[in-house]
Amino acid sequence: MQKNTPYILFLTFVLLVTVSFFLLIKDFLLACFWAIILAVVFYPVYQWINRYFKNSEILPLFLTMLTIILVFVIPLLIITLMITEESTAYYQKIQSGEINPQVYFQDTLALLLPKFNKLSHIQEISVEQISASAGNAFTQAVQYIAQQLPALTQNILNLIVQVALSFYILFFLLRDGQQLIRKLIALIPIGDKIEIELFERFTSVARATVKGGLLVAVIQGSIGGLLFWFVGIPAAFLWGMLMIVLSLLPIGSALIWAPAAVILFLQGYTLKAVILLSVGIFVIAMIDNFLRPRLIGKDSKMSDYLVLVSTLGGISWFSLTGFVLGPIIAALFITFWDILGKYNQASNS
Template sequence: MPTLHFRSFLLLLAAVSIAFISILLPFYPAIFWGGVLAVIFRPLYRRLLRAVGGNSPSLAAFLTVLCITLIVILPMLFIAGALANEVAGLYTRINSGQLNLGVYYEQIVGALPPSVHGWLDSFGVGDLLSIREKLSTGALQASQFLAKQAVNIGQNTFQFVVGLGIMLYLLFFLLRDGAAIVPKLKRLIPLEDSHRHGLFQKFATVVRATVKGNIVIAATQGLLGGLMFAFLGIQGSLFWGVMMAFLSLLPAVGASLIWVPVAIYFLVTGALWEGVVLILFGVLVIGLLDNLLRPILVGKDTKLPDYVVLISTLGGLSVFGLNGFVIGPLFAALFIACWDLFPDAVAQHQQGLRDIRPTESPDSPPERLPR
């Protein structure tokens, strides 16, 4: 192909690609999660395909989508509906003054010995009136934000249903035709076969590790924490359980940001057995759950460093919203994988340059013709 024709084709390819991506952008969460679920449930699809005889990929894909709907989507919709009702009740209690974090803080500080008050004053947290107002204002603003998000979800029900339908529709074809789609995608990447295989393998591994591992661990910690809160008679146990599950996605801190302050409140206000039970449960059950389940669900070889997971998760959430808890670690893992491949790529490039040598050095004298 002549150079002008090739450049014109590249320009046309870039233009239609940008136009097509701009069309898909409004539905990128549905497309993204369709791909993620296809990667995660690919083993289930293969088992179902073998169960139906291996000759009906459409039936196996349909059964896989049905299983995903029953065990993932419907429970999440039920929890989301119950959580919206609980958030509305929480907002009502905070707005009416029935729930006041400032009062709880004042009760905690008031139960501490006088020597601790001076230590709190040195850190600027001893002004009860100021701290109480800040906590009350912060709790009210947070409840208003959550209530607003619940209202927005209710108002965008049609868009949510459309996105859910697109995700399930795309998921069906990704499961059924994934074996043919992946090789075509690999051909589009101008890299060595080993590098392309490594990047695709890293992508699938990180997606499975992030979603299968982190979400299952976070959901288990949130479930157990919410049940313990309900057992101790704490109002809004579902809401606090969801908050613990969400915070469990962040390494190092996790669910302790929720249950530790509650345990301290129990101890300093005289509810000793509640505080001791919550501390023991948080340390021995919630805290150790990550160490027990992560090697089983994720594996040691696929685990990113905790500081990378923390930074990439927070950055992904700030840039991509809720989808960022998967996109952030995914980009971080691909970044590390690409830089791991960089020395090999440079070495192969240099070897290729050495192999392409002129047969005669430019500085050598010209060959003499025979007389």
């Protein structure tokens, strides 16, 4: 017992120092997380570029990081600013009375529920009441998005620091990532085979979520937004952004374009409804089946219900970062229990 005392004491100090270190960098953990995710997703790109510039160490790194900026950072920044600008303009129109969401919802409900007021068991609820509630909820949602611009402007310095730190860490992860993984495998005392399996699981889910899920969602939402604009639906850009968010989930963007097609049909715009429904079924819905397997390749997949629950839980816990972190935690959870099951089977046999 006494022989183990120094080792236990040492492990205690290791744990205390580790916790202290994470508390020290807690404000920058988000930057570290995105640096790791970007390194995992774009490391194959770095390897591909490195094959053409074997005599230079810096140039492949520079070109890879430039690719990340052009493919990931700039589009994300543009989309964020456009959402905020569109929301602000739309909210100003609501406040000036140019747009009245309550009237829109009232007209829609009147079309969908022509006999609503004749239902005896809910006589106390009227179309006007529901439309007022829906209109207020829509207005508040638009207002919330519009109010994020001042907050974004106030935190611009912090955002610049976080992005700069992410790319600084990313540089070293791309260059020394394989060595770091080998060191971690050697240091973590739970068995090399288990650690390699965990790293592979983390890598596959991160790539599947970002490369497959995010890109497919952006394509589907962009097509949906353009389609809404083409058929003349108000706030097409905002609806497109909402379709991007829903496309990240197994629920899909059909929750937006399918009801919109029904409403257009009930309003008498049959051609527009047919166009919306046709593009939705044969283009937007098929993109998921056509592009996702090619973008994800052999990366691991999880059940749709698990993706849905873990993504929603991740967003609830970690804000927008949760759409990546949630599925990763769920995948590691499954992997740990699978490994535990294998060990139990091996012990019993």
